[in-house]
Amino acid sequence: MKWEDFNENEYIESLVEELKSSGQNVVVGKLDQLINWGRSNSLWPLTFATSCCGIEFISLGAARYDMARFGFEVARSSPRQADFMMVAGTIVHRMAPVFRRLYEQLAEPKYVIAVGGCAISGGPFRNSYHVVKGIDEIVPVDVFIPGCPPRPEAMFYGLMQLQRKVKVERFFGGVNRKRTREDFFRENPEIAEREHAQE
Amino acid sequence: MADIKDIIGKVCPDAVYEENERPLAVVPDAKWHDVAVALKNASYDWLIALVGEDFGDALGCMYYLKSTADHSIISVKVVTTDRENPMIHSVSDIWKVAINEEREVYDFFGIKFINHPDMRRLFLRNDWVGYPLRKDYDMNPDLNPVRLYHEEPDDASVSYQEGADGKITAVPVKVFGDNEFVVNIGPQHPATHGVLRFRTSLDGEEIKKIDLVCGYIHRGIEKLCENLGYPQTIHFYDRMDYFSALPNEHCVCSCIEKALGVEAPRRAQVVRVICDELSRIASHLLFFGTFCMDLGATTALFYGLRERETILNILEETCGARMSFNYYTIGGLRADIHETFIPKVKELLAIMPKALKEYHQLVTGNVIFQNRLKHVGILSREDAISYGIGGPSGRASGWANDVRKTNPYAVYGELDFEQVVMDGCDSFDRYLVRMKEIEQSMKIIEQLIDNIPEGEFCAKVPKIIKLPVGHWYQEVEACRGAFGVYIDSRGEKTPYRMKVNGTCLRLASIVDLITRGSKIADLITIGGSLDYIVPDIDR
Numbered sequence: 001m002k003w004e005d006f007n008e009n010e011y012i013e014s015l016v017e018e019l020k021s022s023g024q025n026v027v028v029g030k031l032d033q034l035i036n037w038g039r040s041n042s043l044w045p046l047t048f049a050t051s052c053c054g055i056e057f058i059s060l061g062a063a064r065y066d067m068a069r070f071g072f073e074v075a076r077s078s079p080r081q082a083d084f085m086m087v088a089g090t091i092v093h094r095m096a097p098v099f100r101r102l103y104e105q106l107a108e109p110k111y112v113i114a115v116g117g118c119a120i121s122g123g124p125f126r127n128s129y130h131v132v133k134g135i136d137e138i139v140p141v142d143v144f145i146p147g148c149p150p151r152p153e154a155m156f157y158g159l160m161q162l163q164r165k166v167k168v169e170r171f172f173g174g175v176n177r178k179r180t181r182e183d184f185f186r187e188n189p190e191i192a193e194r195e196h197a198q199e
Numbered sequence: 200m201a202d203i204k205d206i207i208g209k210v211c212p213d214a215v216y217e218e219n220e221r222p223l224a225v226v227p228d229a230k231w232h233d234v235a236v237a238l239k240n241a242s243y244d245w246l247i248a249l250v251g252e253d254f255g256d257a258l259g260c261m262y263y264l265k266s267t268a269d270h271s272i273i274s275v276k277v278v279t280t281d282r283e284n285p286m287i288h289s290v291s292d293i294w295k296v297a298i299n300e301e302r303e304v305y306d307f308f309g310i311k312f313i314n315h316p317d318m319r320r321l322f323l324r325n326d327w328v329g330y331p332l333r334k335d336y337d338m339n340p341d342l343n344p345v346r347l348y349h350e351e352p353d354d355a356s357v358s359y360q361e362g363a364d365g366k367i368t369a370v371p372v373k374v375f376g377d378n379e380f381v382v383n384i385g386p387q388h389p390a391t392h393g394v395l396r397f398r399t400s401l402d403g404e405e406i407k408k409i410d411l412v413c414g415y416i417h418r419g420i421e422k423l424c425e426n427l428g429y430p431q432t433i434h435f436y437d438r439m440d441y442f443s444a445l446p447n448e449h450c451v452c453s454c455i456e457k458a459l460g461v462e463a464p465r466r467a468q469v470v471r472v473i474c475d476e477l478s479r480i481a482s483h484l485l486f487f488g489t490f491c492m493d494l495g496a497t498t499a500l501f502y503g504l505r506e507r508e509t510i511l512n513i514l515e516e517t518c519g520a521r522m523s524f525n526y527y528t529i530g531g532l533r534a535d536i537h538e539t540f541i542p543k544v545k546e547l548l549a550i551m552p553k554a555l556k557e558y559h560q561l562v563t564g565n566v567i568f569q570n571r572l573k574h575v576g577i578l579s580r581e582d583a584i585s586y587g588i589g590g591p592s593g594r595a596s597g598w599a600n601d602v603r604k605t606n607p608y609a610v611y612g613e614l615d616f617e618q619v620v621m622d623g624c625d626s627f628d629r630y631l632v633r634m635k636e637i638e639q640s641m642k643i644i645e646q647l648i649d650n651i652p653e654g655e656f657c658a659k660v661p662k663i664i665k666l667p668v669g670h671w672y673q674e675v676e677a678c679r680g681a682f683g684v685y686i687d688s689r690g691e692k693t694p695y696r697m698k699v700n701g702t703c704l705r706l707a708s709i710v711d712l713i714t715r716g717s718k719i720a721d722l723i724t725i726g727g728s729l730d731y732i733v734p735d736i737d738r
Binding site: 047051055056058059062063064077089090092093094095096097098100101102125128129132137148149151 | 322323324338345347348386387388416418420422426434441442485489500501504505508521522523734
């Protein structure tokens, strides 16, 4: 892949545009840069894998691909210690509430990467009676990595796009917000309605 | 055929016999339990498959039984015409494997099993509407939307008991008592190797009982296959037990070939065997790595994956993918082997003995490692047969059950290799059997790699594949044990019913049995040594 292609990402460009247009304090801006440099180079994934893509994620951690080179090596088993989750594999109906709870347990700022066809759209199992047709129906997704399963190189590309996204974010007064359960329900009234009806 | 008529005729004179691929007896439900006992006493003591099916006019089950004495396979069909409240007698007291498999049939078809101890759903949520594998299942997503609230923990189960007068009463059963201390392990847990959930009842540190909850990766592959053409179904077999993708493909391809009356050319058969063994080595290497990592030896994972990557390189050049190969096709192979295939396999054969020695030096001799494995998770030979545990886990209990030896397929019959059988029955032997199987797989590859015959790599098959009316069952030895595919064809382009029968559900079922009385830390050891793959449990 060429370097120019790597940098070609309309989404991040629009994010930068938006930040530039609203202006930023110099001191805070510099602090932001410093913190984001640190954050983007020590993103800790949650050990979360449901099927085939998870095995490629293990390969990513092993010696040949070695994600420690980019600071992803500290895979955490508890969502409370992780920065992002790689959703590697199919999410089915029975798993959906568990998956949602894991997402809600991640500490802010949190990110989600949808790895593979199943997580993106249901993939080869889209027509099944028991498969969620894309995890973006349940949680917001930052990066999509297509493939079935994606090669480890593709996963790296996706992970590095996430690093770029983290680098251009505004940490102070931006992503480092404290978001409560009530806030979440206010933003997603239809989920709140369903949830309250059940509880 | 005469044999099965003799055995069944004594107990049930009104059984009907059909000529099919294998001897098939249709037994009325009332006599089924007695027939099952007679068959078991006549050495048909391995229930290899229990297939629920909606036959259109009736609901019922196909039972495939294998004799552990002469390895012949027979089948029995039991049906009920009642669609509102279908009931069949349970055989879970005869073959323990039926406990979970009958729950699966109940889950998919709604057939209730009389005298089954615990009739709950297995894969689907307990508030699921309908029975999805029935032909009249309503696929409307409004009935079963994606529910984001947690299901109620379900301790209340039911058992349908038949009284002496033949009257059936529903008896409520509790999974756990009121005073039991239940710890939830999974579905998100790094040591369950995927999304499997154990509800574990503890007494201090000792395990009293485990309730297995699966379905967290149930993708409904069997139902999907019913709407796809035969060649389109093959790729699903890569995605169930993704470590033994190629043996699984081998199974479905040879089942369809058998039904179609096509034979793969010899070149294809030899390449298939080599690739099967390569993936067996890769699978056992990953088992070695993850198992040692579960026990705290993280370095071993990197050693195991190092050699696995070499194998993936070989397969990638030939098949074009690292994991989901989709390489075998009906009648042979999708493409010929890559020109570097033979030299690279030879390179692998050269480095593997050294690597194995390194593994043994690094891990096997370690005292801590041995103490954690020896005499932990004892699985007796009788239990292994009753629970239908084939594969390396069963062979570590002194039960010779390798399908490659007992019912040879492809070119396995001509090869010189040993079936690794050990009789320690514990986790350490289950580990050693797999390490020794790597050596045997290398021996098989050595014999074949210089003798790949020239010629076609794929037989001529019709463009549109229609199987004749009938049903077929084919077994192969996949990396974790016998893997079977059942196809029922009504002469269409698509299968009427396709059942995938892996070993992993059975492996997960015995966790309850062999962990009882052990410490909770041993649960990780035992689960690791059984080496189940969760998407193969759930399908």
